[in-house]
Amino acid sequence: MSILETISDKVQSTIHKRITFSDYMNLVLYDPHQGYYGSGKVNIGPKGDFFTSSSLGQDFGELLAEQFKEMADILGYPNNFTLIEVGAGHAILASDILTYLEKKYPKFYQNLDYIIIEESEALIKEQKNYLKHINKITWSSWEDISNNSVIGCIFSNELIDAFPVHQVIVQNNELKEVYISVKDNNIQEVIQELSTPKLLDYFQLINIDLTTQYYPENYRTEVNLKALDWLKTVSNKIKKGYLITIDYGYIASKYYHPQRYQGTLSCYYQHRYHCNPYVNLGYQDITAHVDFSAMEVQGNLLGLEILGLTQQELFLISLGLGERLADLSSNKYSLSDVLARRDSLHQLIDPRGLGRFKVLIQGKGLSKIDKNIILSGLKQNFI
Template identity: 35%
Template sequence: MNAPAASREELVAEIRAVIARAGGKITFARFMELALYHPQLGYYRSGAKRVGKDGDFFTSVSVGPLFGKILARFFQKLRAEFDGDDFAVWEFGGRGGELRADVLGAAPDLKYHVIEVGEPLPETMNGCIFSNELLDALPVHRVRVAGGEWREVCVKISEQSFAEELGPLSDARLLGHLRALPREQMEGYRTEINLRALEWLEQIAARLRRGWVLTFDYGFEHADYLAPHRRDGHLQCYFRHTRNADPFQRVGEQDITAHVDFTELVEHGRALGLEPVRFVEQGRFLLDEGADVIREIVERDAGKMSQERSAVQQLIHPTHMGHAFRALLQRKLAERV
């Protein structure tokens, strides 16, 4: 079920009011935050189905229980390595607990918590903080080169709905992320910067006492993320399994997402005491951790496209999720006493 037109109009009216109160424009990040996370009307807050066949996009979780089955084994492995008996999995962005059910189906004795947007963070966490496609759903700042300078993409009210307007950079951190780029030759180049992902990392690093952070998402390393041929950036919108590049249509009814810059996560994590221990393509990770489960399915279902056989293909094959998605494992360094 998608948001009825009345609530879409209500959300557009609310965002227009926010823009008017702000003096005529807001950053794109603020717009994206309201479109996705307005407490009652936002895309992810209105209670409508978003992920899976009846939603707007598939994730590794919605493909079936195989992802959770392989992760369950990996979490058990981490638990065996963990010093202490308070190991738990803390999944951020776990929606209605679909992945939790798959993981616990395979490993019922794991402790597993789901934390969704708007819920308070635990004071302390031990074990493994996990997310799948959380960071690509966080509001991003958009920047563009105009007149040889970096400018921030802002949002103003237009007759139809909303339109872009450039403004000065709203946050000094943005320039730090762009310093290495030769803006003189890049007139019109645009990209996204996910400061919220770094803030999320700060929040969890401060609360994780002992253990790991395991992040699955689609994205690139920094140099690739900002490559000159990606001059239109990474923002994408999804509505009923169709992609478009216009965040101002179907506000509150379509997903807005951007690829993740994994180098930023690695470097920022290092500064926060999170040591990167593994960074691989999703396909590689799942083959390494679930080789025997996968072999069993492939041999058992040879010649027929069963649900599980098709899940193997979706999750691992490079033309599906196997290559574009990455897994990053970071380990919290012991605190000095």
């Protein structure tokens, strides 16, 4: 059965012969047999569909490792610290973090617990093969982790942007929703009433009203309800520690600006960017920017206090990326190595690319003293 047939069967099984765009996106990305992520077809790197920070060398993981070590020291748990990576992809980041910690902080590494939470069985198999030389990692699910048990840090890199999103559209000063139907083997959009009142609740949460005169007719955008549910799951697990979310996105006033009338939905296929989510089914990435205001407000309601929101460029420089660039001027490296690594480091902080990504750090269960300590990664600037 093709992925289109799977979508068609899903559509036909519903009363109104349509599914939400969120359900459609979930199928083409996370179907265990044919979805882009679910089947393990996701392709990252020079020969893939897109780059991530971890695909540009070890520096990104090593600088993150420095932040994790500092967090453990602040909490006073250098020998009992849990790191949970959510959505580990090809496991490059996990390898870079642990290899660095083992070499530079062997005592901390020895007592560190590293857990990967991954939904795709295909990716879990690939991760276990890639990390077979590291006897430090366990794979788990949220259900296996007790509530109020994690002392440490839960983190993700480019995870939230790949969550399935609802698409909404403004018509006649009213908020409608975009649905998907299939006719004659062709995917068609259908505009109807909202599928859930949670979509209205979302805009109340971030204090945005799309039905005012400032928004044009057929203004279209996205709502990531799964991100809010995910935050609830994460907050329930943390007893004392941090949550780091690294992704591209905006605060709500910029995300839902009237001039951004087509939303942020994007597709990536073989390093080509386009905006058609109805082609290359199961073979392309589909993403939407992250609404960091929603992450902050929802997190605060759940007991996750915001410690800082900054740009990846400033975050990595604060953790020592500048010193790494300066070190390349020494005579320790060959010219080819210097050129390649310098290019990678500059890509990590390029304000037109990865450097514009946001880094949101939230905390839970921290003492007043711990909350007042500014993490190294947040010392450059706050947004």
